[in-house]
Every structure is written in C-alpha cells, then in structure tokens.
Amino acid sequence: MTTINLPEAGEPGLEGTVNLADIETLGRLRLDRNALEYYASGANDEVTLRENREGFRRLRLRPRMLVDVSHVNTHTEVLGLPLGFPVGIAPSAFHGLADPEAELATARAAAAAGSVMTLSTFSNTPIEDVAVAAAGRFWFQLYLYTDREVSADVVRRAEAAGARALVLTVDAPFLGRREPNERHRFTLPPHLSVPNAGTREQLAQLESERGSQLVNYFQTLVDKTLSWSDLAWLRSVTTLPIVLKGILTAEDALLAAQHGCHVWVSNHGGRQLDTAVSSVEALSEVVDAVAGRTEVYLDGGVTRGTDVVKAVALGARCVFLGRAALWGLAAGGEAGVRRTLDLLHGEVRLAMALCGKQNVGQLGRDLLRS
Numbered sequence: 610m611t612t613i614n615l616p617e618a619g620e621p622g623l624e625g626t627v628n629l630a631d632i633e634t635l636g637r638l639r640l641d642r643n644a645l646e647y648y649a650s651g652a653n654d655e656v657t658l659r660e661n662r663e664g665f666r667r668l669r670l671r672p673r674m675l676v677d678v679s680h681v682n683t684h685t686e687v688l689g690l691p692l693g694f695p696v697g698i699a700p701s702a703f704h705g706l707a708d709p710e711a712e713l714a715t716a717r718a719a720a721a722a723g724s725v726m727t728l729s730t731f732s733n734t735p736i737e738d739v740a741v742a743a744a745g746r747f748w749f750q751l752y753l754y755t756d757r758e759v760s761a762d763v764v765r766r767a768e769a770a771g772a773r774a775l776v777l778t779v780d781a782p783f784l785g786r787r788e789p790n791e792r793h794r795f796t797l798p799p800h801l802s803v804p805n806a807g808t809r810e811q812l813a814q815l816e817s818e819r820g821s822q823l824v825n826y827f828q829t830l831v832d833k834t835l836s837w838s839d840l841a842w843l844r845s846v847t848t849l850p851i852v853l854k855g856i857l858t859a860e861d862a863l864l865a866a867q868h869g870c871h872v873w874v875s876n877h878g879g880r881q882l883d884t885a886v887s888s889v890e891a892l893s894e895v896v897d898a899v900a901g902r903t904e905v906y907l908d909g910g911v912t913r914g915t916d917v918v919k920a921v922a923l924g925a926r927c928v929f930l931g932r933a934a935l936w937g938l939a940a941g942g943e944a945g946v947r948r949t950l951d952l953l954h955g956e957v958r959l960a961m962a963l964c965g966k967q968n969v970g971q972l973g974r975d976l977l978r979s
C-alpha cells in the first residue's frame with residue numbers, strides 16, 4: 610500500500626503561497642483593523658469593487674492550438690520603458706501602514722522585477738528616496754492642489770528625481786465614502802508622515818487633524834474646480850508625458866487624446882463612484898476612441914495571469930496592481946511584493962502559452978469571445 614507523507618503544516622509564510630489569493634490571506638492577517646479597512650474598502654455597497662473582478666471572470670478566451678510555445682516572450686514597453694511583463698504597480702497612499710520600509714520596499718520589488726511603480730502623492734516616503742529605490746522605474750501620481758505653486762513644486766521634484774511620467778488622477782475631486790473607515794474613524798498613525806502632500810503649514814494642519822478623519826485634509830487640499838482647460842497649465846510646468854487616471858468613457862478618452870494625454874482606465878478600485886462601470890468593461894470603448902493615438906492602461910480587479918492577458922488582448926499596454934501589491938507588502942514587505950509580481954509573471958507566461966501566443970504583440974481581440 611502506498612502512503613503519502615504530507616508535510617507538517619508549518620508557519621504560514623510567503624514560501625507556501627501559490628497565488629495572489631494566498632498572499633492576500635497572509636497580508637490581511639498581518640494588518641490591524643484601521644489599515645485593513647482602509648486598503649480593502651470600496652465605496653458604499655462595493656458593487657463596482659466586486660464588478661472589477663467579475664468583469665474579468667466573465668470573459669471567455671479562444672485559445673489557439675499547435676503553436677510552438679517553447680519560448681514565450683512576455684516583454685513589453687510603456688512610454689518607452691521596457692517591462693518584463695505587462696504589469697505595473699498602481700499608486701496607493703500610505704504604504705507605511707503595511708511595512709516599516711513603506712514605499713521603499715514596493716519600489717525595490719518593482720525594480721527587481723523589471724516592473725514600474727506609480728508613486729502616490731500621499732506616500733509616506735519622499736519622492737527622491739523612492740526614485741533611488743525604484744532605480745528610475747517609477748511614475749509619479751499627482752493630485753492637483755488648490756495651491757498651484759505647491760503642485761508645481763511637487764511636479765518639479767518628481768521630474769528632477771527621474772519620474773518617467775505624471776499620472777494625474779481625475780476621478781477624485783471628492784473622496785468616495787468608504788463606510789467602514791467612517792464607522793471606525795480611519796487615522797494615520799503618528800509615526801507616519803506624508804512628505805509630498807502639501808506645504809509645511811498644510812502638513813501641520815494634518816497633524817492637528819490626525820485624530821479626526823483624513824478625508825478632511827484631502828478635501829481641503831485637492832482642487833475641485835479642475836477641468837480640461839487646466840491641462841494646459843500642467844503641460845506648462847512639465848515636459849513629462851501626462852497620463853489621465855480614472856477615465857471610463859469613449860468621450861473622455863477622446864478628449865484626453867485631443868489634449869495630448871495618455872489614458873489610464875480605472876474606477877479607483879471601486880473606491881469612488883459606486884456602480885460605475887467595471888474597468889475591463891470600459892476598456893474596449895476607450896481603446897476604440899483613442900484609435901492608437903495614445904497608450905491605454907487599466908487597473909481594477911487584476912489578480913490572475915488571464916486577467917492581464919485579457920486586458921492586453923483588448924488593447925491595454927499594461928495593467929496595474931492596486932490592492933494586490935498592498936497585500937504583498939503586508940504579507941512580506943519587499944519580498945512579498947516581489948512574490949506577488951513573480952507569481953503573476955508566471956501566470957501570464959503560462960496563460961499566453963496555453964492561448965498559443967508567443968509574445969504580447971500577438972494578443973488581440975480574436976483571443977476573446979465577443
């Protein structure tokens with residue numbers, strides 16, 4: 610009789626994780642309620658949060674057979690930067706809630722994996738330090754402040770530090786209501802600062818509001834009058850490519866292209882307008898509207914190699930990880946983010962091979978059932 614010796618169940622660690630869901634489980638266990646609810650929540654009923662995942666799940670692939678897939682090349686380029694595979698890291702605030710090395714850990718993992726990190730305005734680490742850790746593989750995400758001089762200053766710092774693009778977030782003139790954070794009053798722990806978000810006086814105000822809700826601070830800082838005509842101002846203070854993050858319609862994609870901007874399809878991970886269309890469902894009309902004039906990216910609900918393949922097949926240059934990167938960071942700091950990227954890279958390579966695709970250039974709409 611054959612007996613199978615199962616290994617002893619040990620400490621749950623990164624080595625035992627086989628997919629991003631395992632890393633999420635591990636990451637969640639390591640966070641306190643304040644941080645966990647901030648990372649995990651979507652707006653209101655979290656319909657869009659769930660739809661981002663479901664949208665990918667519903668799409669069906671049409672794989673081709675009898676193709677030599679002994680060598681699958683997952684490389685691509687975003688704005689001229691070579692990527693090991695079509696995945697980058699989306700901007701998220703406060704990485705210090707997940708790991709003491711905060712954004713430095715995320716940046717090092719992104720650099721080691723040949724990826725690209727988008728650094729949030731609301732990081733816990735100064736731009737200049739993240740730039741070094743990212744070895745230049747970073748974009749800077751911008752919230753435009755009512756005080757334009759403060760915004761111009763942060764843009765100049767990002768450019769001087771070597772950011773390769775500016776990502777202007779356009780879907781958050783006000784923050785959506787993440788109700789668990791209201792119920793339990795999200796606070797930024799006292800040891801964390803936000804060195805890129807405002808003047809010294811504004812940061813002092815944040816100090817005084819630490820005990821109350823962070824949204825107040827965000828609300829006073831961000832310019833709610835921002836409109837298409839302000840893009841000329843942004844253009845005048847930087848020579849970097851500008852990416853508009855939060856586009857969900859053909860109409861806005863067309864305007865973005867007319868204003869010389871690239872397009873990042875996103876609903877902010879379901880954290881802004883609840884019941885907004887899922888990102889993957891919005892992708893095709895955006896790709897059609899820009900008709901090759903700009904690059905198109907996507908975030909929202911990406912957890913599997915097949916999600917990446919589907920988005921690229923629909924016309925995205927690459928996709929970005931929001932929460933998945935945060936779960937990795939919480940699960941194991943730099944090594945956790947690295948594990949997240951490596952597992953996903955493996956899944957992308959396998960999915961491409963099983964689809965009969967040798968390189969990302971071969972991923973097209975014929976791969977999806979219409």
Ligand SMILES: Cc1cc2nc3c(=O)[nH]c(=O)nc-3n(C[C@H](O)[C@H](O)[C@H](O)COP(=O)(O)O)c2cc1C
Pocket residue numbers: 647648649661699700701702729730731750778854875876877878879880908909910911929930931932933
């Ligand atoms: C905890 C958290 C913080 C975020 N902070 C920012 C931010 O500072 N700026 C921004 O443009 N988007 C921010 N986002 C949105 C992400 O960039 C991204 O659009 C979203 O997380 C993608 O969805 P996913 O989490 O399903 O991957 C944040 C998202 C999360 C979950």
Ligand SMILES: O=C(O)C(=O)c1ccccc1
Pocket residue numbers: 702731781784823824827877880
């Ligand atoms: O939480 C967010 O989604 C977000 O974009 C944000 C960024 C800075 C402060 C508060 C919220």
